Amino acid sequence: MAKKILIVDDEKDFVDMVKIRLKVNGYETSEAYDGTEGLKKAENENPDLILLDVMMPNKDGYTMLRDLKGNVATKSIPVIVLTAKSGMKDLFEIEGVRDYIVKPFDSEDLLLRIAKVLK
Amino acid sequence: MDSTKSNREMTPKALRKEFIELKKELGCIYKFAEIVEKSDVAIEEILQKTADILLEALQFPDIACAKVVFKGREYKSGGCVDGKESLSQGIRVYGRTEGFISVAYLKRIPKGDSSPFPAGERDLLKAIADRLGRVIERHTASSVISDAKKDLEKENAKFQEEILERRKIEVATLNILEDLQETKTNLEKSYGEIKKTEDALLESEIKHRTLYESSRDAIMTLDPKAGFLSGNPATIKLFGCKNEKEFISKSPADFSPKYQVDNTVSSKKSQEMIKLAMEEGSHYFEWVHKRIDGAEFFATVLLTKMELKGQKILQATVRDITDHKRAEKILEENRKQLESQTRSLKKANEALMALYGELKSKNKELSKLDQMKTDFVSTVSHELRTPLAITKEGLSLVLDGITGAVNEKQKNILATSKENIDRLARLINDLLDISKIEAGRLELKRTLVDIIQLTKNVVGSLKSQAEEKKQVLELSVPKYPVEVQVDRDKVDQILTNLISNAIKYTPEGGRIRAEVKKEENMLEILIIDTGVGISKEDLPKVFDKFQQFGRTTGPGAKGTGLGLAISKRLVEMHGGEITVESAVDKGTKFKFKLPLEESKQKIKKGDGING
Numbered sequence: 001m002a003k004k005i006l007i008v009d010d011e012k013d014f015v016d017m018v019k020i021r022l023k024v025n026g027y028e029t030s031e032a033y034d035g036t037e038g039l040k041k042a043e044n045e046n047p048d049l050i051l052l053d054v055m056m057p058n059k060d061g062y063t064m065l066r067d068l069k070g071n072v073a074t075k076s077i078p079v080i081v082l083t084a085k086s087g088m089k090d091l092f093e094i095e096g097v098r099d100y101i102v103k104p105f106d107s108e109d110l111l112l113r114i115a116k117v118l119k
Numbered sequence: 120m121d122s123t124k125s126n127r128e129m130t131p132k133a134l135r136k137e138f139i140e141l142k143k144e145l146g147c148i149y150k151f152a153e154i155v156e157k158s159d160v161a162i163e164e165i166l167q168k169t170a171d172i173l174l175e176a177l178q179f180p181d182i183a184c185a186k187v188v189f190k191g192r193e194y195k196s197g198g199c200v201d202g203k204e205s206l207s208q209g210i211r212v213y214g215r216t217e218g219f220i221s222v223a224y225l226k227r228i229p230k231g232d233s234s235p236f237p238a239g240e241r242d243l244l245k246a247i248a249d250r251l252g253r254v255i256e257r258h259t260a261s262s263v264i265s266d267a268k269k270d271l272e273k274e275n276a277k278f279q280e281e282i283l284e285r286r287k288i289e290v291a292t293l294n295i296l297e298d299l300q301e302t303k304t305n306l307e308k309s310y311g312e313i314k315k316t317e318d319a320l321l322e323s324e325i326k327h328r329t330l331y332e333s334s335r336d337a338i339m340t341l342d343p344k345a346g347f348l349s350g351n352p353a354t355i356k357l358f359g360c361k362n363e364k365e366f367i368s369k370s371p372a373d374f375s376p377k378y379q380v381d382n383t384v385s386s387k388k389s390q391e392m393i394k395l396a397m398e399e400g401s402h403y404f405e406w407v408h409k410r411i412d413g414a415e416f417f418a419t420v421l422l423t424k425m426e427l428k429g430q431k432i433l434q435a436t437v438r439d440i441t442d443h444k445r446a447e448k449i450l451e452e453n454r455k456q457l458e459s460q461t462r463s464l465k466k467a468n469e470a471l472m473a474l475y476g477e478l479k480s481k482n483k484e485l486s487k488l489d490q491m492k493t494d495f496v497s498t499v500s501h502e503l504r505t506p507l508a509i510t511k512e513g514l515s516l517v518l519d520g521i522t523g524a525v526n527e528k529q530k531n532i533l534a535t536s537k538e539n540i541d542r543l544a545r546l547i548n549d550l551l552d553i554s555k556i557e558a559g560r561l562e563l564k565r566t567l568v569d570i571i572q573l574t575k576n577v578v579g580s581l582k583s584q585a586e587e588k589k590q591v592l593e594l595s596v597p598k599y600p601v602e603v604q605v606d607r608d609k610v611d612q613i614l615t616n617l618i619s620n621a622i623k624y625t626p627e628g629g630r631i632r633a634e635v636k637k638e639e640n641m642l643e644i645l646i647i648d649t650g651v652g653i654s655k656e657d658l659p660k661v662f663d664k665f666q667q668f669g670r671t672t673g674p675g676a677k678g679t680g681l682g683l684a685i686s687k688r689l690v691e692m693h694g695g696e697i698t699v700e701s702a703v704d705k706g707t708k709f710k711f712k713l714p715l716e717e718s719k720q721k722i723k724k725g726d727g728i729n730g
Contacts, residue, residue: 011505017512024521055501084504086548103508104544107515 003118004028006047008038008064009082010056014103018051021107027114035059039067042074049118054083065097078117082110137239140178144243147176151247155254162258166194169251173222176243182226189218189255206236208248212255220248337437339366340427343393346370348432357439359410376409396422396433408437416441489558496554500547507547511540542679549681553664556688563606563692570603570610570642570713571596571635577614578633581622588627592618596635603642603713609689610713616682617646617709624707625650641695642713652703661699662687686711 005027009015015031022029030045032038036059042050050068054061061081068074084103098117101110150172154165166187174185174196184199189210207221222236222244331338337354341347346368350358358374360366371393375385385407396402401423408418421436516522518533525533555561578594585592614633621631625648634645653661660666665680690697690711697711 011509013509014505014512017509017516020516020521021512084501084508086500086551103504104511104540105508107512107519 002026002028003048004030004045005114006038006041006045006050007031008033008035008041008050008056008061009053010034011053018110021111022114025111035061035064035067038064039071039074042068042077043071046073047077049114050077050079051082051114052079054081054085080113080117140237140239143176144239147172147243148246151250155250162189162255163192163194165254165258166192166251169220169247170194170196173220173244173247177222177240178237179224179228182228183222183224185220185222187218187220187251206241206244208241208244210248210255211252212259217255220244220251337435337439339435339437340425341371341393341422341433341435342430343397343433348427354437357410357437358408359412359414365411374408374410376407376415379407392420392422393433397424397431400424405440406437408439417444493554493558493560496551500551503547504544507540507544511537511544514540546679546681549679549685552685553681553688556685556692561692563609565604565606567602568605568607568610569600570605570644571600573607573610574614574633574635574644577611577618581615581618584619584622585631588622588625588629590622590625590628591630592622593630593632594634595632597637601635601637601642601715604716605693605713609693613686613689613711614644614646616686617711620682621646621648621650621707621709624648637715638712640715642715644711644713646709647706648708649706652705652707653699653701654703658699658701662697 005022007015007018007022007029008031009018010033012033015033019029019031030041030047032041034056038050038052039059041047052061052065056064059067061083065079065081068077068079078098080099080101081097082101082103082105086102099113101113151169154160154168154172166189170185170187173187174180174183177183177185184196186193186195186199187210188194205221205223207219209216210218210220222240331351334351334353337351337357339347339350339354347366347370350360350363350366355361355363355366358366370386371389372386375389377385379385379388392402392404392406401421403419403421406418406420407415409415417440419438419440423434423436425432425434514533514537517525518530518537552561574596575594578592582592618631618633625631629649631649632645632647634643634647636643636645657666662683664684666683687697690713693713695711695713697709699707699709701707
């Protein structure tokens with residue numbers, strides 16, 4: 001069964017591009033455009049992995065991550081932070097994030113890291 | 120004894136009588152012997168008893184009397200009457216007759232007997248007297264001895280007393296001697312002290328004399344009426360006299376100009392000064408003096424009242440203060456000058472303070488602006504990265520043929536576009552870095568990092584790039600780990616920048632060598648290439664921002680012109696330094712040093728032993 005990846009990012013264009021790439025590589029996808037929606041989908045859909053942006057309206061990625069980890073239903077879902085904001089690596093390392101990728105990135109690199117987390 | 124001869128002719132009756140008489144005589148002698156043998160009997164008792172015994176030995180004791188006279192005393196038997204003695208025998212003691220024994224009959228003896236005293240009785244008397252003499256001698260001797268003994272004892276007691284007395288005297292004498300000794304010691308001490316005092320006095324005298332003679336101050340004595348009495352060599356010199364003689368008897372007015380500075384007459388004023396000193400004990404004042412040759416000088420004068428042989432005189436100490444006055448004047452001028460300088464400095468300082476305040480507020484503004492700039496760059500880079508990411512991903516999707524077949528020509532164009540998006544992203548990263556460093560907002564996150572492993576990792580990650588250009592990428596590092604407190608990401612960034620630069624600017628088939636050397640307290644890292652090199656003119660600008668020199672770029676990522684500027688600043692933030700050596704067409708050598716901390720080395724060594 002195909003693994004399901006939840007993409008949480010406020011840039012719709014970006015989400016669309018990544019969706020295409022992931023689908024071509026055999027992943028099932030789902031998307032949310034802010035932290036609040038992301039949390040809801042994570043709880044309802046129980047994805048295998050979340051690709052999480054940081055700078056978002058309503059609820060930013062950092063807050064969403066904290067809520068995710070505080071919820072029994074979602075706390076074990078692995079997260080890869082995918083952000084245009086550099087210099088926040090340490091912050092997310094503390095939160096136990098599985099990986100941290102700065103935009104722009106190489107698609108091959110992204111796929112490699114996803115595969116590593118899902119292994 | 121003649122009785123033996125007569126015995127042959129005697130009748131038995133007479134014989135019997137004879138026998139009784141003898142028996143009596145023997146009894147008497149026996150009794151006498153008994154008395155005298157007793158040692159503790161007094162001589163008087165012996166004499167008395169002798170008289171009694173003797174009486175009993177007589178033929179007719181009832182009518183007889185016996186007595187012993189010795190040293191004028193008589194010892195009589197009972198019933199004795201003076202003057203009737205008939206037979207006596209002297210008692211000789213030491214050859215001298217000291218007394219006698221006598222027997223007498225008080226009545227006429229019965230008839231029939233021819234003689235009242237038979238020969239036996241005479242013999243008996245003689246024997247007793249003799250014996251008594253010996254007894255008395257013996258008694259006398261023993262009493263003499265006893266007396267002598269008593270005397271001796273007395274003498275001895277006296278002697279003992281005397282000894283005791285002498286002992287007492289001796290002790291007393293000894294005490295006196297001790298007292299005397301102490302007194303002597305005290306006297307000696309006193310003498311020593313007196314001697315010391317004398318010596319001190321002498322020394323003091325010498326000192327004072329020397330002081331007086333060699334003092335640079337002019338010291339003189341003055342009799343207010345008779346003029347100067349004495350002056351030390353300094354005085355003579357000060358006033359320009361030939362000798363002390365010329366000085367003596369002159370008055371203070373003789374060594375003063377007519378008027379003092381306050382226009383008072385010197386002779387009059389000097390009298391006032393003398394009067395003041397006499398009244399108050401001493402007086403100190405300034406005075407204008409005049410030498411014999413007429414030259415005037417400023418002086419201070421200290422007049423002190425003293426007594427010499429009952430006469431009240433003054434001691435004067437005069438000090439030439441001409442130089443002092445001159446110096447004072449210069450000092451005063453200097454002081455005024457300094458004051459004016461201080462005033463102008465104060466003004467300048469005030470101006471500076473104002474400027475400083477201005478600068479401070481400007482600086483505050485500037486750092487605010489800097490902060491804004493950094494925040495701005497940070498925001499902008501984020502804002503730029505998002506569209507870049509979208510564009511790059513879009514290009515990648517097309518390039519990878521996901522949206523349909525792409526021909527070679529299209530592929531090349533898309534690849535170049537993608538590369539330049541990466542370049543733009545790097546530029547944004549570098550801009551953000553340099554902006555942070557320059558605003559002082561970049562903080563190093565130091566941890567213990569094994570530089571050897573880190574270098575291996577960086578070289579490993581760039582190996583493929585070198586291989587693409589058929590270059591040899593060598594690594595020369597110690598076999599043991601070298602741990603240093605550094606920011607791992609930043610050192611990684613420096614190494615990546617230097618090595619990828621070397622790859623970029625070295626032609627195909629060239630050689631690149633990364634070397635790590637451990638020095639005493641520094642870690643030296645060398646990146647050496649056989650590339651195109653940098654010209655002498657460009658070398659000093661190598662670490663400036665946005666400097667890319669004529670090094671022709673081959674394939675691979677293009678630079679941002681910020682890499683070396685960032686690397687230099689990062690090395691310096693670590694307390695190290697970076698240098699470059701280069702020759703055109705020969706190659707370039709970058710060398711950077713990082714300080715090794717003592718304690719960290721120790722940790723490293725410990726780890727080495729354990730692991």
